[in-house]
Amino acid sequence: MQFSNELYLIYAENRGSAMKNRLALFLSLILFLSVIFITPVKANAAMPPILTVVVVNPPDDLSLSIALTQAEQTETKLLERQDIAWEAKFKYFDHHFWSNSELYNNAKLIVASKDYNFEVDLGLENGKMVCRLCTLDLNSQTLSKGFPAWRAPVTIALRVILTLLIEGIVFYLFGYREKRSWIIFLIVNLITQGVLHILLSGSDMAGYAILIFWFAEIVVLIIEMIAFITLLREHKKWRAAIYVFVANLLSLALGSVLLYYLPV
Numbered sequence: 001m002q003f004s005n006e007l008y009l010i011y012a013e014n015r016g017s018a019m020k021n022r023l024a025l026f027l028s029l030i031l032f033l034s035v036i037f038i039t040p041v042k043a044n045a046a047m048p049p050i051l052t053v054v055v056v057n058p059p060d061d062l063s064l065s066i067a068l069t070q071a072e073q074t075e076t077k078l079l080e081r082q083d084i085a086w087e088a089k090f091k092y093f094d095h096h097f098w099s100n101s102e103l104y105n106n107a108k109l110i111v112a113s114k115d116y117n118f119e120v121d122l123g124l125e126n127g128k129m130v131c132r133l134c135t136l137d138l139n140s141q142t143l144s145k146g147f148p149a150w151r152a153p154v155t156i157a158l159r160v161i162l163t164l165l166i167e168g169i170v171f172y173l174f175g176y177r178e179k180r181s182w183i184i185f186l187i188v189n190l191i192t193q194g195v196l197h198i199l200l201s202g203s204d205m206a207g208y209a210i211l212i213f214w215f216a217e218i219v220v221l222i223i224e225m226i227a228f229i230t231l232l233r234e235h236k237k238w239r240a241a242i243y244v245f246v247a248n249l250l251s252l253a254l255g256s257v258l259l260y261y262l263p264v
Contacts, residue, residue, distance in 0.1 A: 051092035056087050056134045062113040064090040069106050084263050152201045159197045167247040174243045181234045188227045193218045209264045221248045
């Protein structure tokens with residue numbers, strides 16, 4: 001009997017040591033991601049653009065400009081280009097737009113590249129830019145309001161799948177093997193991560209997305225902590241708590257990187 005107790009103590013000690021090693025590995029990974037993936041953050045952000053034009057799979061030499069005409073004099077202003085994954089956002093800033101809005105009554109978007117050269121009317125409607133956020137179709141040479149319909153489902157699915165993958169690896173390494181545990185894992189994460197990334201999609205909010213994401217991740221951490229501690233039965237509650245904390249730290253690091261490299 002005494003020999004059995006000693007074996008159990010040795011087993012428990014080894015298992016506890018293994019858990020400590022895993023935790024140290026995860027913390028090291030988090031530190032490593034924080035060092036190599038640096039996302040710039042700006043305080044007191046400038047005025048948002050008055051016009052953002054999205055182009056899917058744009059040519060490398062594509063440029064967009066706005067032509068403004070006043071008193072038979074035409075001035076051309078180049079839009080700032082930002083490439084993210086499969087799309088480019090062309091942004092136009094004008095701090096004097098509201099005081100000079102009449103300049104935009106006959107405004108035209110000039111599209112120029114080796115393969116594309118055409119103009120699209122912009123103009124004003126009731127004193128407002130008709131298309132503040134729009135998508136340019138190079139083939140049909142037309143502008144449409146908002147993003148393409150497929151964009152939000154694709155970007156949300158990519159982020160959720162990648163998040164589930166990294167949190168699933170952590171879940172497995174923490175020793176969860178039972179079917180019931182994995183069903184709980186999938187249901188809880190599909191709800192929390194799905195809602196989180198739906199909130200981040202659908203508008204031109206890239207300048208604020210990182211702040212919203214960090215705040216939302218705190219809420220997700222609290223919800224998942226309660227859910228997993230309450231529902232998981234395979235191991236003790238303290239292991240579930242540590243898993244949620246480590247998984248969400250990795251998810252925070254991954255999500256911050258994805259916000260920088262995938263369209264929002």
